[in-house]
Amino acid sequence: MPKNLIVFDFDWSFVDQDTDRWVFEVLSTKLRRALQDRKSNGSQCTPDVVDQTMADLFDAGFKKEQVLDALRILPFHPAMRRAVTALKDRGETDFLCLSNSNEVYIGTILEHHNLTNLFAEVITNPAHWAGDRLHIGRRLPADGPQHTCKVGCLANMCKGDELDAWLAAHGGKDAYEKIVYVGDGGNDFCPLLRMRKGDVACVRKNMELHGRIKEEGEKEGIKVDVKLWDQAWVIDE
Template sequence: MDARTRAVHSIVLEDPELDFAPLPPVKSQLVVFDFDWSLADQDTDRWVHEVLSPRLRIEFVERKPTMQFTDMCAYLLEELHKEGHTRQELEDALRQMPIHPAMLRGVRWLGAQSVPHTDFFLLSNSNEVYIRTILGHHGMLDPPVFREIVTNPASFTESGLLQLRRRIAPDGPQHTCTVGCSANMCKGDELDAFRARHADEHYERIVYVGDGGNDYCPILRLGPNDVALVRRHRGLAQRILNEGNVRCTVRYWSGAWEAEQLLRALGATA
């Protein structure tokens, strides 16, 4: 079984093929992180209901096949508010959601290196409140680890309802992605837009850390000098196996202890 097949089909989390060899040295790089099951070791949209309302977690499963995902999450937050759950309870639940210490170590170590210079960009289908609450709890907002955070907008009302909206409003211009991105966001377009906004940085390498099927579009935008760090046994690994067409180097990981070593491999110097 090759690495791509094992990343999808192996039932063993500790596969024997570990590739932590240093990558070619560069002077500057951009590391793009998905959030759920990539930087964090859980899924924000599911987690809040697992902690606060198992009834709504069941409804999540039931409604997912028939509703646009972000709209469904917004609806479930309204239902959570109707149940009487407060802003404090929601924020407390988010602070309990895990980011593995090894992932934190790897990010902080890489960010502290002067060569290569590394910028971090967070690109997620979660939402601003979820992400900023969790990052703040782990000390990743002050000073900020990420140069930008691109995700769905969200804010609390005076009554404590968390109102969630699509990044691309349903009544405005829509993206034209044909790869399969959700209506609320094309991650490939968002990556291209970030690179255009920061074209003066001249990043020599783009690294994408992801796990889900919606991370397939942005890694298709990467070239031969770039790297995808792909979590095994999840949707992105499945799409790479089934659809291919990926030009960048792909390395796989299961646990954050492996991701930490891969992040350290990005710090290779000449």
């Protein structure tokens, strides 16, 4: 039976928030501002910046369970859950998560919503607890081999390379009749360039990925069919 593959970014794609920012917004306005200031001082919201602010959260006395509770109340639309569980139950679709969040954040949210077995794999940044301190690392360590992406992926991960590697390990692109990518961010642009004519990009309207496709898509030779969405019920539809 022919199968399809749906690749999800996580923040503002699978869920209706940014996991990195959400934890600080729930627990500490002061540290949410610190994260924003660090990002504004030349840093994108990389794992290094999030880890630095997580150290501040620990120093301020916040506990592991408070972080986990914040993740459990992060907005996740019922229509998105309905969409993915219906497709999963039909058995014709594989799911892959490709995210710049981290293992603890994503794992906690999926477990809370009983979706631990949804994704064949979650490709993201590593994270682990040391007592009440959450340590967040990089998918590509700073002291190891680096990717050579030229279209603007973050230093810690090239999503295009990650998608190519996953497909190569699972029968190649031809193993799937159609590949669908659901994303919103600028670093979701690269994997779209690796996809075929007839594949589909479900792009969240008026977010960074939408802008990049309008400004750079034709020049970079994007082949996928682009479908815009703004709310999860549109994805379900």
